[in-house]
Amino acid sequence: MVTASIDEIAGNCLAVRVRLLGRAVTGLYDRALEGHGVSIAQVNLMAALGKAGPCSPARIGEVLQLERSTVSRNLSLLMKHGWVEAVSADAKGVREVALTSSGRKKIETVMPEWRQAQEEAAQLLGVGGVKAVRTRREVFRSISHP
Template structure:
């Protein structure tokens, strides 16, 4: 048990995740957004017409979790599911309201980013980015 307490990467990364998430959630709350919704909106804007499955893979989430988060974003009108002329895939696009929300929430995201960087230190923040960038795409 002491080995788990002292060395468990799962326990440590989940603790870090909860602390960092709470920083972003706190800053984004005045905009009616959670950190998960903000991240999803950024991903939708960046991917320009990704399917539900593509969005789930890009975020390393189970499709059911991704769909649940996406449904809130769609219901709020921050993104739209486009009905294609042919084929089964229905791309998700950011809506004008979603783009405006991302723009309005930008300063809150920057404040959260600064708080998280102060907490982690520059070396810790750089290490997190490096590890995240080295993860396999799916």
């Protein structure tokens, strides 16, 4: 027997709806970028590094709200391609990373597909959704001011 509480959560929970919407939007960008061999998470990581300059992987994870393992995995891939480099390291590992000139070029290369995905995402979200998302711009602002 379904209770009123189960119906209310299943029918109205904003958390699950936002998670599903996030996955749909991420998938839209990832499909657009797949020919470039890069995901939207990796493009955003490179953009954050480009904006911040050299910084610790922990700082990037903090700003982008990513798990340490996600940051590590993506940084490893980006470093393997030469788009990101370790600028300081010690026995404990990488201390700071930076976007390389090759990484900057990669960002420029993906821009047409990124812009197309951006337009599709805006259509999916609608005007009100885009406005709501854009009120949270402090994410990239905060990376410039640790």
